[in-house]
Structures are given as C-alpha cells and as structure tokens.
Amino acid sequence: MTQDAYNESNTDLLNIELQLLMEAIYLRYGYDFRNYSKTHIKRRVLHHLGINMLSSITQLQDRILRDRAVFNGLLDDLSINVTEMFRDPEFYKSLREKIIPKLRTYAYFKIWQAGCSTGEEVYSIAILLKEEGLLDRCQVYATDFNRKVLEIAKEGVYQKSEIEQFERNYELSGGKNKLSDYYKSRYGSVIFNRELSNKIVFADHNLVTDKVFADVNLILCRNVLIYFEKSLQENVIGLFYDSLVPSGILCLGTKESIKFSRYEHLFDVVDEKQKIYKKKIM
Amino acid sequence: MYKAIVMGASYGGLEALKIILPQFPAGFPVPVIVVLHIGDHDNEIFLGYMNEMCPLQVKEAESNEPIRKGFIYFAPPNYHLLIEADFTFSLTTDEKHNYSRPSIDVLFESAAWAYTKNLIGVVLTGANSDGALGLKTIKDYGGMTMIQSPCSALSPAMPGAALKIAHPEFSLKLEGIADKLIELVNSDR
Numbered sequence: 497m498t499q500d501a502y503n504e505s506n507t508d509l510l511n512i513e514l515q516l517l518m519e520a521i522y523l524r525y526g527y528d529f530r531n532y533s534k535t536h537i538k539r540r541v542l543h544h545l546g547i548n549m550l551s552s553i554t555q556l557q558d559r560i561l562r563d564r565a566v567f568n569g570l571l572d573d574l575s576i577n578v579t580e581m582f583r584d585p586e587f588y589k590s591l592r593e594k595i596i597p598k599l600r601t602y603a604y605f606k607i608w609q610a611g612c613s614t615g616e617e618v619y620s621i622a623i624l625l626k627e628e629g630l631l632d633r634c635q636v637y638a639t640d641f642n643r644k645v646l647e648i649a650k651e652g653v654y655q656k657s658e659i660e661q662f663e664r665n666y667e668l669s670g671g672k673n674k675l676s677d678y679y680k681s682r683y684g685s686v687i688f689n690r691e692l693s694n695k696i697v698f699a700d701h702n703l704v705t706d707k708v709f710a711d712v713n714l715i716l717c718r719n720v721l722i723y724f725e726k727s728l729q730e731n732v733i734g735l736f737y738d739s740l741v742p743s744g745i746l747c748l749g750t751k752e753s754i755k756f757s758r759y760e761h762l763f764d765v766v767d768e769k770q771k772i773y774k775k776k777i778m
Numbered sequence: 779m780y781k782a783i784v785m786g787a788s789y790g791g792l793e794a795l796k797i798i799l800p801q802f803p804a805g806f807p808v809p810v811i812v813v814l815h816i817g818d819h820d821n822e823i824f825l826g827y828m829n830e831m832c833p834l835q836v837k838e839a840e841s842n843e844p845i846r847k848g849f850i851y852f853a854p855p856n857y858h859l860l861i862e863a864d865f866t867f868s869l870t871t872d873e874k875h876n877y878s879r880p881s882i883d884v885l886f887e888s889a890a891w892a893y894t895k896n897l898i899g900v901v902l903t904g905a906n907s908d909g910a911l912g913l914k915t916i917k918d919y920g921g922m923t924m925i926q927s928p929c930s931a932l933s934p935a936m937p938g939a940a941l942k943i944a945h946p947e948f949s950l951k952l953e954g955i956a957d958k959l960i961e962l963v964n965s966d967r
Contacts (some may be wrong), residue, residue: 500931504919507891513862533868535860535888576871722857722869734829751841751854751869 501552502542513553514538520557520564527641527770528704529574531728537574540585544573558748568644575642576723580661581616581654581675583718584750585668588624592670595714595745596628605634605713610703611720612638615649616662619678620669621716622692627672631695637709639701650698652688685735710738719749733759742777780922780963781896782808782845784889786882786912788815788904790932794952795902796831798954799850801956804833809964810850811839811859811889813880815904818856825852827946839867846890853880860888876908886912895920896963900955901946913944922962924948926955 502510514537518530529537541553548569550556559566582588584591599605609618618638625631640646659675666675679686701709703720715736721729736746737759746754746763748771754760763773787794791814802810803809813913816824821838829836832850839851853859857869858880875881886909899916901909903926917923923946928934930951938944950958 504894507894533860533862534871535862535891536868536870536872538891539860539872539884539888576870576872578871719871722871727840751857753840 501545510513510538510553513557514541516674517541517553517557517560517672520561521567521570524561525564526650526705527571527702531704531725532723535726536723537567540573541570544570566654571642572644575640576719577612577613577645578660578721579613579616579643580665582620582662582665582669582671583617584770585665585670587747587770587772588620588665588669590767590772591747592624592628595747595768596630598743598745599630599634599713600628602713603633606711607634607636607714607716608709608712609636609638610693610701610715610717610736612640612646612649612698613642614645614654615652615698616654616714617718618649618696619652619688619692622695623666623675623678624697626692633691634695636696637699637712638696639699639709641700641702641704643700646698646700650693652693653685654688656681656684656686703735704728708735711741712739712744713741714745714747715740715759716747716748717749719752721748721752722735729759730759733757736776737762740775742775744775746773746775747771748773779797779896779966780808780898782889782893783898783900783959784808784886784916785810785812785900785902786814786886786904786909786936787902788878788882788906788908788933788936790903791815793932794926795828797952798902798956799828799836800831802832802834802850802853802960805848806834806960806963807847807967809845809847810834811845811853811861811885812850813853813859813882813885815878815880815906815908816855816866821852821855839869839953841867841869843867851886854861855880858884860884861892862888863892865892876906878908881911883912887915890915890919891922891924893919893921897921898924900924900926900959900960901937901944902955903931903933903935904951906936907939909936910943913940913946917944917946922947924950924955924958927951 766772925937
C-alpha cells in the first residue's frame with residue numbers, strides 16, 4: 497500500500513510533491529489533473545511509484561519532465577480503463593425504451609461518447625442502434641484523452657474470457673439477438689464486426705482542456721465525473737450542455753448526477769435512477 | 779478525539795451489521811462508514827431495512843458528499859469508496875482489489891490519510907483477507923484498530939488476516955463491539 501518513502505510522518509511532504517507533479521504535468525504536457533479527486537490521484541501515483549521502484553514523487557517528476565515515454569506510463573495509470581459491454585444493463589434497457597423513440601424522430605443524428613476508454617460501451621451503443629435500425633442514420637463519436645486506449649477501441653478486439661459477462665449484460669439489457677451475431681472468435685479473442693466500428697469516429701479529446709463538440713443529440717459520459725472535484729464536474733456538465741442541441745439527451749453514470757449543480761434547472765429528468773437527462777428548450 | 783469509524787465486513791457481514799449498527803444511539807457524535815461485500819446487487823432494500831432498524835440515518839455514500847455525524851454510510855455496490863482530505867466522499871471504478879469492489883483496504887487507507895489518529899477501524903467476519911492491510915495503515919497513522927474475534931466470526935479468515943498483519947488493539951466478540959466503540963468515542967470527549 498503506502499510507499500516506504502511516505503508514511504504518517506511526512507504526509508504533508510507527499511501532498512506537496514503531488515501538487516507539484518500535477519502542476520509539472522500540466523505545464524509540460526497540457527494534461528490537467530489538478531482538479532481530479534486528490535485521494536484517487538494519490539493512490540494511483542503511489543501505485544505507479546511502487547511498480548516502477550521509484551523512491552519519491554520528485555524523482556518521478558524529474559523523469560517525467562524529460563521523457564515523454566515515462567509520462568505516458570503514468571498517464572496509463574491515471575486513466576481508469578475498467579469497463580464492460582452493456583455495463584449496468586438497466587441503463588441500456590432504459591436507453592432503448594425511452595431514448596431510442598426520440599432519436600427515431602430525427603432524419604440524422606449525432607452521438608458523443610465522452611471518455612470511451614477501450615470502447616466496450618460504444619460498441620454496445622452501436623449494437624443497440626443496429627438492432628433498432630438506426631445505425632445508418634447516425635454518426636457516433638467516441639473520445640478519450642488516452643491515445644493508447646483509443647487504439648484498442650478502434651480495433652474492437654476483446655478477450656474471450658470477458659465475453660461471458662458481456663453476454664449476460666446484453667441479455668439483461670433487452671438485447672434482441674445473440675451477442676455472438678456481432679463478433680467473430682479468433683484464438684483467445686473476439687473481434688467485433690467492422691459494420692459497427694465503421695460508424696464510429698474515435699478521436700483524442702480531453703474533457704478538462706478541450707472545447708465543445710457542436711450539435712450533438714445524445715451524450716454518454718458514464719463513470720468519468722466521479723473522478724473530478726465538484727468545480728471541475730460543473731465545468732464539464734457545462735461543456736455537455738453547450739454541446740447538446742435543444743432537447744438533446746445527457747446520460748451519466750449511475751452514481752453521477754446533475755443534482756446540486758448550477759445546470760440542474762436547465763435539464764429535465766428522463767430517468768432519475770439511470771441518470772438520463774434532457775436539455776430544456778429555452 | 780475520534781472523528782469517524784470505518785468498518786469492513788464480508789461473508790456473514792450482513793448478520794453482524796444487523797447486530798452492531800442499531801446499537802449506536804441517536805446523537806452519536808461520529809459518522810460510521812461501512813464497506814460490505816455484497817456483489818453487484820443493488821442494496822437499496824437492505825439500506826431501507828437498516829435505516830428502519832437504526833436510530834442513526836443509514837444511506838449510500840455519494841460522490842463529493844460531505845461526511846456528517848448522525849449518519850451511517852454504505853459504499854455503493856461495484857464502486858470503491860474513498861475519503862478525501864476535506865472529509866467528502868469520492869467513488870472510483872478502479873480495478874477490483876482483493877477480488878472486491880468496494881474494497882475495505884481502499885476505504886481504510888484513504889480514511890487513515892484523512893483522519894489520521896482520529897479514526898477507529900473495525901474488521902468483521904469475512905472469507906478473504908480484505909481489510910488487513912488497510913487496518914495496518916490505520917494503525918500506522920495512529921488510529922485505533924479492532925476486529926471481531928476470529929473464533930466468534932461466522933467466517934474467521936478476514937479478521938484472522940487482520941489480526942496477523944495489523945495486530946489490532948481489540949479483538950472482541952460480536953456482542954461487545956458496539957459497546958466498546960461507543961465507550962471509545964465517548965471517553966475522549
């Protein structure tokens with residue numbers, strides 16, 4: 497757990513070094529972790545020190561400033577890439593029942609999945625759209641700040657060992673076919689059909705430092721805001737608000753909410769439990 | 779002066795918590811924060827039931843929520859629960875730790891960082907070793923540590939591991955845990 501270099505006697509030192517590291521990363525590489533949850537960052541950085549056998553954050557900072565590859569290593573540890581297909585099946589059920597009928601009224605629409613990580617959830621969306629006959633009428637954007645996970649997402653290749661869980665979720669979410677209709681098995685992996693990934697544009701975008709995406713009809717950003725401090729959450733919800741068309745839909749993670757944010761009154765609640773909101777027409 | 783109690787339970791934990799938590803009286807001066815390994819299941823019904831049974835208010839911990847006395851907080855299923863330096867909660871979906879999410883170690887370590895010596899950590903019944911390292915961190919930071927005595931636990935592995943690794947100050951039977959916690963919290967006030 498806690499690194500040997502840091503213990504109860506020098507917690508202040510640890511906190512100072514962490515703050516300096518976040519500042520250094522921002523100045524050098526433009527990635528802004530300064531308003532991420534501090535305890536989360538602390539855990540990840542200490543974990544990173546441990547596996548790289550570094551004795552202090554200052555030592556890590558010295559290397560990061562001089563070597564992009566070292567920074568990329570830390571970036572991987574700071575970005576959370578734990579996800580699954582049709583994660584929270586109830587959410588996808590609600591999306592299918594309550595949001596798909598709205599999307600059907602558009603001749604053409606745009607979907608943005610922000611923080612797509614390795615792509616499991618965006619392929620889930622593509623499958624859902626395909627089953628509802630809407631895949632040809634839309635453009636899906638999937639973005640993340642970590643280029644490495646974007647590459648994995650683009651490939652659409654996942655471990656066979658994970659598929660059982662994905663299939664279970666898919667069924668619970670009200671899937672109309674079999675998940676295996678959408679992928680081919682190859683050795684220990686499965687590869688999802690090109691028909692799905694062809695409709696998805698994968699792009700590098702940082703919610704903290706980059707600008708709005710214009711005129712999107714549906715935004716999905718699930719389990720990203722939980723890593724942010726309140727002020728940053730507000731900024732990002734504002735970015736989503738500005739990116740949505742009037743009556744556009746915002747979907748957050750089950751433990752995330754616009755409640756108590758200054759944007760609360762600018763959205764209607766579509767599904768309180770599944771955290772689905774609709775931008776009001778002003 | 780103790781400012782919070784953190785508690786971890788796994789297999790058999792539901793029954794143990796049903797005995798301990800209702801004993802905390804209204805006006806209990808510190809918050810109680812609990813990780814119970816419950817799988818991916820929604821715990822709404824269980825929390826509603828506990829809320830009926832307890833004089834303190836029982837609720838699920840929410841992201842960025844300030845931690846207040848008068849409450850018993852539970853980690854949401856499938857999220858790690860962390861405590862920030864400003865005594866608010868944060869949640870993560872980081873990989874499982876000890877095959878668990880929420881993990882007791884993750885809560886305990888972050889609680890030790892935030893509350894240092896003003897914290898009491900308790901490891902209850904369970905069939906794995908989650909919580910042992912976290913309890914040691916609490917001790918390292920000067921907090922008070924307690925386990926349910928392994929011989930009295932439905933599943934002795936978890937308090938047993940905590941005993942070995944953290945050498946806690948107290949090892950108590952289930953029936954004695956709430957009384958001791960109330961005594962500790964009141965004695966230094």
